[in-house]
Amino acid sequence: MRTLIHLQNASSFVTGYFPGEPRSFGVAHNTRVFDAEATATASRDMGAAHYNSGAAAPGAFVYTELQLSVPFEEAPWQARNAALKMLPGLQNKVWLSGLQTRTLGGFDAFDTLDNALDFALNLFPETAAELGCAFYTRVFDASVTEAASRAMNSPYYTGGGA
Incomplete structure (x- = not known):
């Protein structure tokens, strides 16, 4: 219910x-509307700020979306999580699965804008190419939105990060 x-x-x-x-x-x-229940386990595994406390304040965010329609439980998220955990500067990830569209994506927090840009411009396009699908990315400088995010009690700033 x-x-x-x-x-x-x-x-x-x-x-x-x-x-x-x-x-x-x-x-x-x-x-867009996403199915948070379908991705909860994968997001928790990536230390998503929405499920875990103690996240460090991010330097930048990257929104990603793959034009790949697959139920999340059939997506290769375990292998992706293992690879993502090796990325320089990735602090945590919230997985996204489009409701009704089943597109795959995420909202990734990085320690610096440079690491976020490297991921969005260089690494993520390689992932999309491997999967043979179109993609969409956006990079956000977290310093620009920090005050507003704190005012809205964003989990990215309430877990003890400075």
Whole structure:
């Protein structure tokens, strides 16, 4: 029952409330809804700030999405986690699985903007090529959003990181 309520809330947000915000600024937008239950085990294994306390404050974030429609439980997340744990500067990862689309992706926290950029520009495209699919990435400088994230009690800043 709780999951159904969360899905209804997410759906209402992306179809009702949210479209008015960018419209008021005269800009286009896109929205996505992800299945958090399907990815919980994989995210916990990657030390995701949403499931674990004590994460260090990030220097940058990378959003990734693969245009690959596969149920998350059939995705090679265990092998990906092993490889991701070897990445320079990766602090933690929240896995994402598109609700209804089954796209795979994640929200990755890195210690520095340089390490995040190297991943997004050099390493992640290689992963997409190996899987034979298109991809999308965005890199965010965490210092720009830190104050707002702290004000919203982001788990990236409440776990003891400075």
